[in-house]
Each structure stands twice: as C-alpha cells, then as structure tokens.
Amino acid sequence: MKILVCVKQVPNTNEVKINPKTGTLIRDGVESILNPDDDNALEAALQIKDKNEGTNVTVISMGPPQAADVLIECMAKGADDAILLSSRAFGGADTWATSNTIAGAIRKIADYDIIFAGRQAIDGDTAQVGPQIAERLGIPQVTYVEEVLKCEDGKLTVKRQLEDGYEMIEIPTPCLLTAVKELNTPRYMSVKGIYDACEREITVWNETDIPVSPDEIGINASPTKVYRSFTPKPKGRGMMVEGTPKEAAAKVTEELKKKHFL
Amino acid sequence: MFEKKHEMLRKLAREFAEKELEPIADEAEKNAGYPGELWHKAAKYGFGGITIPKEYGGTGGDYKSLAIVVEEFCKKDAAASSLLMSNSLSGAPYLYYGNEEQKQKYLKPMVLGEKIGAFALTEPGAGSDSGATQTTCLWDEAQGCYILNGRKCFITMGPICDYAVVFAKSNLEAKGTRGISAFIVEADWEGFSHGKPEEKMGMHASVTSDLVFNNVKVPKENLLGEEGEGFKIAMGILDAGRVTVASQGLGIAAGCLDLAVAYSKERVQFGKPICKLQDVAFKLADMATEIQATRLLVYDAADKLDKHQRVTMQAAMAKYKAGELCNSVAYKALQIHGGYGYMQDYAIERMTRAARLVSIYEGTSEIQKLVISGHLLK
Numbered sequence: 001m002k003i004l005v006c007v008k009q010v011p012n013t014n015e016v017k018i019n020p021k022t023g024t025l026i027r028d029g030v031e032s033i034l035n036p037d038d039d040n041a042l043e044a045a046l047q048i049k050d051k052n053e054g055t056n057v058t059v060i061s062m063g064p065p066q067a068a069d070v071l072i073e074c075m076a077k078g079a080d081d082a083i084l085l086s087s088r089a090f091g092g093a094d095t096w097a098t099s100n101t102i103a104g105a106i107r108k109i110a111d112y113d114i115i116f117a118g119r120q121a122i123d124g125d126t127a128q129v130g131p132q133i134a135e136r137l138g139i140p141q142v143t144y145v146e147e148v149l150k151c152e153d154g155k156l157t158v159k160r161q162l163e164d165g166y167e168m169i170e171i172p173t174p175c176l177l178t179a180v181k182e183l184n185t186p187r188y189m190s191v192k193g194i195y196d197a198c199e200r201e202i203t204v205w206n207e208t209d210i211p212v213s214p215d216e217i218g219i220n221a222s223p224t225k226v227y228r229s230f231t232p233k234p235k236g237r238g239m240m241v242e243g244t245p246k247e248a249a250a251k252v253t254e255e256l257k258k259k260h261f262l
Numbered sequence: 263m264f265e266k267k268h269e270m271l272r273k274l275a276r277e278f279a280e281k282e283l284e285p286i287a288d289e290a291e292k293n294a295g296y297p298g299e300l301w302h303k304a305a306k307y308g309f310g311g312i313t314i315p316k317e318y319g320g321t322g323g324d325y326k327s328l329a330i331v332v333e334e335f336c337k338k339d340a341a342a343s344s345l346l347m348s349n350s351l352s353g354a355p356y357l358y359y360g361n362e363e364q365k366q367k368y369l370k371p372m373v374l375g376e377k378i379g380a381f382a383l384t385e386p387g388a389g390s391d392s393g394a395t396q397t398t399c400l401w402d403e404a405q406g407c408y409i410l411n412g413r414k415c416f417i418t419m420g421p422i423c424d425y426a427v428v429f430a431k432s433n434l435e436a437k438g439t440r441g442i443s444a445f446i447v448e449a450d451w452e453g454f455s456h457g458k459p460e461e462k463m464g465m466h467a468s469v470t471s472d473l474v475f476n477n478v479k480v481p482k483e484n485l486l487g488e489e490g491e492g493f494k495i496a497m498g499i500l501d502a503g504r505v506t507v508a509s510q511g512l513g514i515a516a517g518c519l520d521l522a523v524a525y526s527k528e529r530v531q532f533g534k535p536i537c538k539l540q541d542v543a544f545k546l547a548d549m550a551t552e553i554q555a556t557r558l559l560v561y562d563a564a565d566k567l568d569k570h571q572r573v574t575m576q577a578a579m580a581k582y583k584a585g586e587l588c589n590s591v592a593y594k595a596l597q598i599h600g601g602y603g604y605m606q607d608y609a610i611e612r613m614t615r616a617a618r619l620v621s622i623y624e625g626t627s628e629i630q631k632l633v634i635s636g637h638l639l640k
Contacts, residue, residue, distance in 0.1 A: 076270060189274045191308030191331075192321045198267040 001055045003045040004109065006102060006117040006130065007038040007074060009067040013122045018230060034070040037118025039186040041179040045116050046078045046187065048151055056080050058109070062090055062101055068202050075197035076189035083109075087206035092219025095124075099132030100221065104212035105205060106137060114156070115176040119144060127178070134176035141176040142169050146183055263565050264326065271327050275334035278307065279342070287339035290467035291612055294459060295422070296345065304345045305375025313349045314357060318365050319373035320349075325502060325567040329509040329560060336513025337520060340616030343510045344418060344468035348372040350506045351624075352379035352419070354499040355427045355444060359487040368425060368446055380423035382414035382447075382473050383496050390629050392429070392493055393438040399430035399445050399480060408432070408485070410447060410478040413457075416623075420471035421459045424449050428475070429492045442492030446484040453478035464615030501573050503624050504581040508560045511584030511620040514613055515556065515591040519549045521610045522595035525602075542598055549591045556580075556587050575637040582630035585621030592617040 012031045049055040059074040062085040071082035117130035134141035150157035160167040241248045256262045311320020335342040356369040371377035388394040397412025425448045433441035457472025526537035563576040592614040596603040603610045621627045
C-alpha cells in the first residue's frame with residue numbers, strides 16, 4: 001500500500017503575536033512546528049504501516065527550504081520518503097494555488113492508495129487545501145476523520161466527526177482523508193529515527209519538476225488576498241457581582257453612580 | 263559543536279520529559295520507582311541505546327546526544343537518568359570489555375528495555391578506595407567455576423536488577439586493585455540476593471540497595487575481560503560516566519532555574535511579582551550565567567569523548583562543577599520559593615533533595631579535585 005501525507009510547517013501560534021501597526025504576524029524568534037492536525041494525519045498513516053507490511057509512507061510539503069525540517073521530523077517518526085515542493089514561483093500562494101501545486105506533485109507520483117492531510121493548519125485555519133487536492137485529483141474524500149475503522153484492499157471504512165454525531169463511511173481507494181486531533185495520539189520521533197532521518201536526502205521539486213502550468217501556481221494564481229489580519233481589541237475587565245438580586249442590583253447601581261452613568 | 267540531529271534530539275527529549283516524566287515525577291518519588299511501562303516506552307523510543315551500536319539494539323550515537331537527553335530528562339525529573347543507565351554504567355562494561363556473546367546476551371536486552379542491569383563496585387568498606395574491595399570471586403577447580411562471596415552496597419537498580427557486573431577479588435595474593443576482576447552475575451542464580459531498598463534522602467524513583475552474594479557459582483564464560491582487569495574496566499568507563507553525571511547536575515540546575523523563574527513571575531508580594539525585586543532578579547541572573555558556563559564545560563567534555571580524546575581531567579572538572587552547581591542553584595531556587603518551596607507539593611523540594619547526590623556519587627567533588635590536581639601536578 002502507498003500512502004501520501006500532506007504536511008505543513010507552521011509557526012507555533014501559541015507564541016505568535018500580531019504587530020498592531022502593520023497587522024502582520026511577528027514570526028521572529030517563534031519556533032516552527034509540524035502542524036498539529038498533520039501530525040495526526042501522519043500517525044494514522046504510520047499506524048496503517050505498522051499493521052500492513054510493505055506499506056510505504058511518503059510525506060509531502062510545500063514551503064521554503066527550511067520546511068525540510070518538518071519533513072525530517074516526519075521521517076524521524078517513521079515516514080519512508082519526503083518530498084519538498086520549494087520554489088520562488090510557489091511563493092505567496094493561497095489555498096487555490098497551493099492545492100494546484102500539491103495536486104500536481106501527486107499526479108507526478110501517480111501511484112498511491114490513500115492521501116492523508118490534517119483538517120486545517122493553525123496559521124490559516126482554512127481547512128481548504130486537503131479537500132481542494134481531492135477535487136483536483138478527482139478522487140473521493142472524507143473530511144474530519146476521527147477513526148479509521150477498517151483498511152481493506154480497495155476500500156476503507158472511516159468514522160467522520162460531525163457537530164452533532166458521526167457518519168460511518170465506506171470509501172474506495174484511492175481517496176483523501178483529513179484528520180482531526182481525536183483520530184489518534186501522535187508518536188514521538190525516536191532516537192534511531194532522528195539519526196537515520198538526518199542522513200537521508202529529501203527530494204526537492206520545483207515548478208519544472210511537476211505537471212503544472214505557471215498560471216496555476218504562486219501569488220499570481222491566488223484569487224485570495226489577505227487585506228488585513230488583526231486581533232480584536234480585548235474587552236474591558238468585567239466585574240462579578242454577588243449576593244441576592246436585590247443586593248446585586250444595589251451594588252450595580254452604586255458602581256454606575258460612581259462612574260457617573262446614573 | 264551541535265548538528266541538526268542534536269537539535270532534534272533535544273526537542274524529542276524535552277517533549278518526552280514534559281509529557282511522560284514530569285506528570286509522574288512526584289508519584290514515582292513517593293512510590294520509589296517508575297512503572298514498568300515507562301521503562302518499555304523509553305526503550306521503544308531508543309533512549310536505552312543512544313550510545314550503543316545498532317547490532318546491540320541501539321543507535322550508535324555520540325556522547326553529546328546522551329548528554330542532551332540526560333540534561334532534558336533531569337530538568338523535569340532528576341531521577342529519570344536512571345532510565346538511561348544502559349548507555350553508561352550498566353551497559354558500558356559489556357560494550358567496551360565484553361565478548362560478542364556477552365554483548366548479545368546481556369547488553370541487548372537492557373537496550374531493548376527487557377532487562378535491567380547494575381554496576382556493583384562500591385562496598386561498605388570500599389567507596390572511593392576500590393583497593394579495599396573485600397568481595398571475592400575465586401576459581402574452584404573442583405566445581406569448575408568461580409565462587410562469589412561478599413556484599414556490595416549503594417547499588418543503583420539493586421532491588422530490581424536482572425543481572426549485575428560485580429567487581430571482586432579473584433586473586434588474593436595480588437596487592438591493591440590488581441587482583442580485582444569483573445564478573446557478570448545473574449540475579450536468579452542461587453546465593454544471589456537483593457538487599458532491602460535503601461530509604462534515601464532523594465532520588466527515590468532511582469532505586470538503590472545492597473547486593474549480597476553467598477557462594478554464588480559464576481561460570482567461566484561470565485568473566486568480563488581478563489582476570490585482574492577489573493579495576494581497569496571500572497576506571498575505563500568512569501570518564502564517560504562522569505560526563506553523564508555532570509549532564510544530570512546540569513539538567514537539575516537548569517530545571518531548578520526554570521521553576522524559580524516561573525514561580526517568581528507568579529508570586530506577588532508588595533503589590534508586584536517578586537521577579538521585579540532586584541535581589542530575586544539578580545539571583546536568577548547569577549544562576550543562569552553559572553548554568554551556561556557549566557553547560558559549555560559539560561558539552562566540551564562530551565565533544566572530546568566523541569573525538570576519542572583523553573578527557574579524564576575535563577570529565578572530572580565537568581562533574582565537579584555540575585555537582586556543586588546544582589546544589590547552589592537548587593538552594594537559591596528554593597529560597598525564591600520561600601516557605602512554599604519547603605513543601606512537598608512543589609517540585610523544587612524534590613529537585614533540591616536530588617541535587618545533593620550529584621556531588622557525592624560516581625566520585626565525590628573531593629575525588630574530582632584529586633583527579634584535577636593530580637593532572638596539574640604530575
């Protein structure tokens with residue numbers, strides 16, 4: 001079985017702040033990490049590999065050269081191969097152009113049974129790239145996968161998370177699944193995995209290596225432009241008023257008087 | 263000095279320590295031991311064989327890698343370096359002095375987390391002075407084996423070890439350390455008994471006891487190295503062992519600093535967090551500076567080990583400095599915690615008790631000074 005896992009290197013948003021003047025993310029000194037949902041996607045692929053001898057897991061990412069770091073991390077966890085799509089021509093891509101690029105690379109790979117992707121990336125929260133890749137490749141997809149129930153020859157049975165319940169879905173391969181964090185607990189890298197991964201080469205493809213036309217990739221093929229990004233201003237501090245309704249009303253009235261509203 | 267793999271190992275060790283060690287550190291201290299599944303998990307991710315070659319189940323990594331993992335583990339739980347002992351005291355005698363059969367039979371299962379080993383050198387009357395060893399392991403021609411008698415004390419993993427490398431006199435006529443040999447002794451052999459677990463001041467999760475031998479029959483093939491080589495074997499692995507203990511001291515110090523920084527930001531007195539008080543802030547600055555200086559000393563020694571340079575003096579310096587440092591940093595960090603730091607609910611209390619051991623075991627600070635001054639004055 002051949003499994004592809006789409007991953008993204010993202011800033012650790014727990015540490016990211018927004019520059020209030022420019023409205024852009026302050027990424028200086030912020031650690032870059034493997035997108036958490038993608039880690040669940042990789043784990044799902046590795047669990048299938050653990051149970052099915054001969055399974056090959058290839059991770060694929062689009063990003064600047066330093067995005068190779070997350071691919072090495074994926075290999076240190078057990079992925080067999082890694083492909084980085086990296087070129088200035090890919091820069092500034094929105095989800096439309098990104099999914100075009102990744103789907104192009106997957107067309108070149110051609111031979112695969114399952115594509116896993118994380119539900120969404122923590123730096124954009126769009127949840128669009130996975131589904132768009134499936135659309136471009138013309139393969140079936142299930143989003144919000146919480147459990148892979150069965151993995152048989154030519155088909156999978158998965159449990160899909162909904163807001164108010166679940167769907168059990170049988171899906172033929174090749175297909176694309178997007179993973180939610182409830183799907184599994186990702187494993188750590190291993191010591192041996194790190195040593196081996198650091199010795200291995202990562203395949204790097206640019207726009208000439210994959211079957212895409214120049215007008216389908218990068219910033220010029222991106223209809224979405226982020227006009228401004230900002231954090232809403234924090235609201236003022238609230239005050240808890242305790243006591244019976246009558247007492248509470250008295251306290252509120254007093255406070256409002258103090259502030260000259262009454 | 264550091265490569266990509268070292269950065270990644272630090273990330274791995276930090277994550278493992280935060281998710282697997284820190285949450286159970288207090289419980290392991292109270293229960294005096296780690297759950298079996300933690301040993302298996304640590305082995306599964308390869309921590310048991312960082313420096314052990316692949317043919318024996320390890321990675322064949324360098325000493326810097328081991329030092330990094332020890333540092334990160336000990337930031338969260340000082341006793342957790344005992345999970346890594348197959349890389350140092352428990353495993354190194356086999357790796358450097360064992361034959362192929364001994365390595366496969368005893369080293370590999372330790373690396374894979376299936377067995378626990380121990381290193382039994384210290385005796386009630388022979389601590390720093392190995393020449394005073396009284397345990398004997400004498401060849402008995404009639405029985406066709408060695409006969410081991412005696413008692414070892416303060417043996418890390420003693421209560422739970424499956425086997426141990428035991429240093430004993432095999433030649434009663436040779437003087438001092440010359441008649442000492444090393445033997446691999448299995449715990450389920452007749453006459454082998456584990457002593458009562460010691461009730462120590464700290465590091466409870468890293469269990470310690472006597473090992474007692476009463477006419478234990480040791481087959482000839484369980485002699486490690488050559489007869490009379492025991493002291494050479496013990497000394498031969500000491501340098502690497504000292505760098506590992508120095509990394510432990512470094513980790514404890516760095517962990518205490520982390521605790522002190524966090525607490526000083528949270529604790530409000532006189533209307534502001536106490537980190538805003540200059541005395542507290544300057545204490546933190548002193549601690550951080552000393553830790554960084556020690557870190558360079560420790561990793562320099564580890565780097566020299568990796569380059570196969572002689573490091574006896576550097577290892578002694580690193581061990582001496584880190585052993586003393588973790589005590590002084592723990593003291594200051596507890597002082598910053600005030601009364602709360604004296605309570606067992608706070609990790610600094612556990613870390614402070616643990617620190618006290620680092621300047622004592624695997625050669626006291628005074629022995630390290632003897633080694634350092636010996637090099638200066640030779």
